[in-house]
Amino acid sequence: MTEDIYDVIIVGGGPAGLTAALYAARHNLKTLVLEGIKVGGRALDAHWVDNYPGFPEGISGPDLMQKFIEQVDRFGAEVRHETVIGLSDFGDLKMVSTRQGYHQGKAIILATGVNRRQLSVPGENEFKGRGVSYCAVCDGPFFKDKTVAVVGEGHEAVHDIELLAENASKVYALPGKKGYSGDFPEIPRLRSNPKVELLEGKAVKEINGLGLVKGLKLDDGTELDVDGVFIILERVSTTSLLQDAGIVTDAGGCIMVDDDGMTNIKGIYAAGDCSCRGMQIVTATGMGAKAALAAMKHVKTVK
Amino acid sequence: MKVELFLSPVCPHCPAARKVFFAVADRRTGDSFEEVNTYTDAGIERGMSLQVMAVPTVAVDGVIKIVGWPFDEADLENAIDGSVK
Secondary structure (H helix, E strand, C coil): CCCCEEEEEEECCCHHHHHHHHHHHHCCCCEEEECCCCCCHHHHHCCCECCCCCCCCCECHHHHHHHHHHHHHHCCCEEECCCEEEEEEECCEEEEEECCEEEEEEEEEECCCEEECCCCCCCCCCCECCCEECCHHHHHHHHCCCEEEEECCCHHHHHHHHHHHCCCCEEEEECCCCCCCCCCCCHHHHHHCCCEEECCCCCEEEEEEECEEEEEEECCCCEEECCEEEECCEEECCHHHHHHHCCCECCCCCECCCCCCECCCCCEEECHHHHCCCCCHHHHHHHHHHHHHHHHHHHHHCC | CEEEEEECCCCCCHHHHHHHHHHHHHHCCCCEEEEEECCCHHHHHHHHHCCCCCCCEEEECCEEEEECCCCCHHHHHHHHHCCCC
């Protein structure tokens, strides 16, 4: 437990959170970053990043995030490995609860990112690593000339369908009941790819097999013979925490923000993937900077 | 005993698995420890021959013992010792 009052508390240590920390700390604001899993966020999973400006040869996700961390360290932001479990608004002061205690801040920037979620159907746990995978780039090579299904509605799922179709003999694309969550540029290519079959509006009911995955059962009774199931589902982290705090999200759990990155609660901002804008490292950093600049203005108004 | 760690250069958990693997390898000098890169033709062929379908995976004498992450040194030691006939 701490009685310190921070100017800015940033929840999440990915690209958006670290950029916000850099901006806030560089302006001499007392800045705290809370990250419960690993500083660097989902960018750590990126094998290679070719589209982050300033690195003409590209850079690995972990190396890029290490540079972010070093830059934040240089300006003295405090980083704590604590998992946030609650958030309360007391007007000028906000309180962030973690498993270790609580912290008070004049402004909060939420940069909680998105995380993977399970499909939660029979067979998923039983065949994990035996045909059920959550990482196409890691495990895709094992499915050369085999049939796989990709379950997921986001951009990463769409990208992984194309990746897997390079080596697999057939890829079933299963975005779920509502279809793909965006008008992704790859979708027309997928529709014309003879190896890809889009099965929209259907949900996976069961994964079955014997030792290894052998098939899928869908909610309309369809049965598919597959050797692998790639579950590429995402969701905004800490969704229930946001709801409990009264922060408005859309139906998908994305935090709603205005042009400055402010949520419906004065002094609480959101940046990066948790607001579902861009889902790229470069867009996350831009939003992190913008939210920090807005938070700086807000902090000046708090006595 | 022949202990193989199947990994790939793009798997986020493989560096941690590799660290555990070689920590145990340093102690068990009587056993053979080998990392298999599944981003090579030979590596993927070896993996598929054992029905490896994910990385990281540990096989002992050609039998899959640990699939996925996390595992620690004790898990790996147990997997190896449990394979002694």
